[in-house]
């Protein structure tokens with residue numbers, strides 16, 4: 073359609089709509105709403121509210137058509153995203169932008185139209201249609217402004233930020249032109265014990281981020297305009313509206329859960345700081361102070377399992393970095409594919425079907441040598457049916473073995489809800505999707521690894537494996553909270569570009585008790601060194617997933633009839649547990665998440681609850697408290 077015919081059509085529609093009698097039998101067909109050109113007020117959609125009598129039928133027809141179109145657009149966008157993420161070029165980025173723009177525009181227009189037509193009669197619609205109304209409104213993370221040019225700019229910025237991250241490299245002058253990738257720099261943080269090397273890698277990766285600072289500022293302004301068009305105060309409010317509760321209640325829920333787990337985190341922090349003092353001394357790691365962020369074995373200090381050798385103070389372990397599992401995987405000559413097969417095998421053991429043949433043909437398991445890719449692990453369901461794939465730059469180690477279970481969890485969930493209506497092809501809430509595969513990896517216990525021949529023997533005491541897991545899961549919790557606390561404040565305008573970095577570090581200190589290892593300023597953009605910020609991808613889901621996965625695990629262990637301590641339970645091979653899981657996943661997002669939780673855990677499970685993670689780590693928490701006696705904890 074040309075620009076002229078678009079303008080003519082909008083004029084015609086406007087006339088039609090204005091002449092619609094209030095008592096007309098059906099409301100005028102807003103479905104051909106065309107983006108007004110030149111732009112009118114954002115959010116002004118030429119449409120009239122539907123009368124109550126016909127709302128149900130009108131809405132049913134509206135969603136049938138809209139969902140069919142969305143499915144086509146989503147598939148096109150998923151295909152374009154796959155191509156771009158596995159082969160970043162100017163052209164693949166341009167295709168991704170076009171496809172995303174189409175999704176954003178269509179969704180924005182349709183959500184605004186639906187709000188206009190059915191918003192006022194929403195409480196008269198059936199629960200299913202009412203749910204679809206909300207699902208449509210919150211379905212894009214970055215909603216498009218009404219102005220087509222602004223929407224195009226938003227799609228372009230979004231794609232460009234992710235590519236900048238994906239292509240990011242640090243070229244230290246001492247290497248004379250040789251550059252290091254995130255994978256290589258992460259390896260330094262995980263393995264080196266030399267503060268100057270750690271600092272170079274930590275600072276080096278952060279040099280990729282400043283170009284994204286202005287881009288984020290623009291994204292915030294444009295996407296907020298899109299969010300307001302849909303009736304949200306800002307994008308943060310839209311993100312918090314995906315949880316079957318008000319955005320304010322959702323933020324309170326995050327606080328409530330965080331306060332439940334904080335005492336456990338504080339004791340882990342205290343123990344870890346004391347362990348680091350043994351390696352680096354109190355001059356670098358002072359008592360009563362946040363821990364310098366480059367010493368925790370991870371680029372964002374979000375999981376600390378790489379430094380466990382130091383925490384045991386065991387010289388032998390220090391000399392042999394990595395875990396028993398890392399070594400066993402190498403010794404067994406596991407490959408990325410055989411690791412993925414082993415992860416799939418767990419799901420199969422629960423009674424779930426093997427992944428389709430195309431998964432093995434189309435996935436990207438290895439970092440290609442000849443092209444730029446986004447290595448951050450990602451699961452795809454390209455056609456929202458069974459074209460399941462993952463892309464990952466798999467290393468043969470325990471960490472990536474766990475991540476593989478995480479990614480396959482996404483794939484299995486995707487497939488389980490594929491016969492739901494398109495707007496319900498999602499998890500019960502975003503934390504469910506992120507928690508599913510992790511739930512399975514909680515069953516990858518030392519006992520299971522021994523059974524599979526991946527460990528020679530179980531450790532003699534429970535504390536070691538529990539500490540390993542806490543360094544991954546418990547250490548993660550505050551990072552899972554603060555990342556979106558920062559973004560919510562950025563989207564609401566509470567934090568402006570002049571304070572991006574300062575406010576980021578204030579939150580890192582407050583929640584995580586870590587501090588920047590070198591002076592930082594507003595010339596830096598440290599939040600942008602994290603994939604999900606560069607990719608404009610919400611993050612609170614991972615915090616909720618970390619709490620939920622223990623709740624899921626406890627429910628599955630109960631379904632399996634297991635009676636022992638939670639941290640020793642593995643539901644491997646248990647069909648009763650698999651059945652519960654399948655029932656929850658098949659619901660997709662068609663019902664409130666509380667019902668999905670009950671499908672898994674029975675009537676008693678109707679809210680998110682951190683008691684399961686606390687139960688799981690109870691023996692470790694008692695042990696940590698004992699170890700910390702006489703120490704000055706906190707920061």
Ligand code: X8Z
Pocket residue numbers: 448449450475478614
């Ligand atoms: O991004 C991921 C997954 C893909 S959805 C690998 N995770 C978060 C992260 O890496 O920061 C999993 C844990 C948290």
Ligand code: ZN
Pocket residue numbers: 478479482505506
């Ligand atoms: Zn994930």
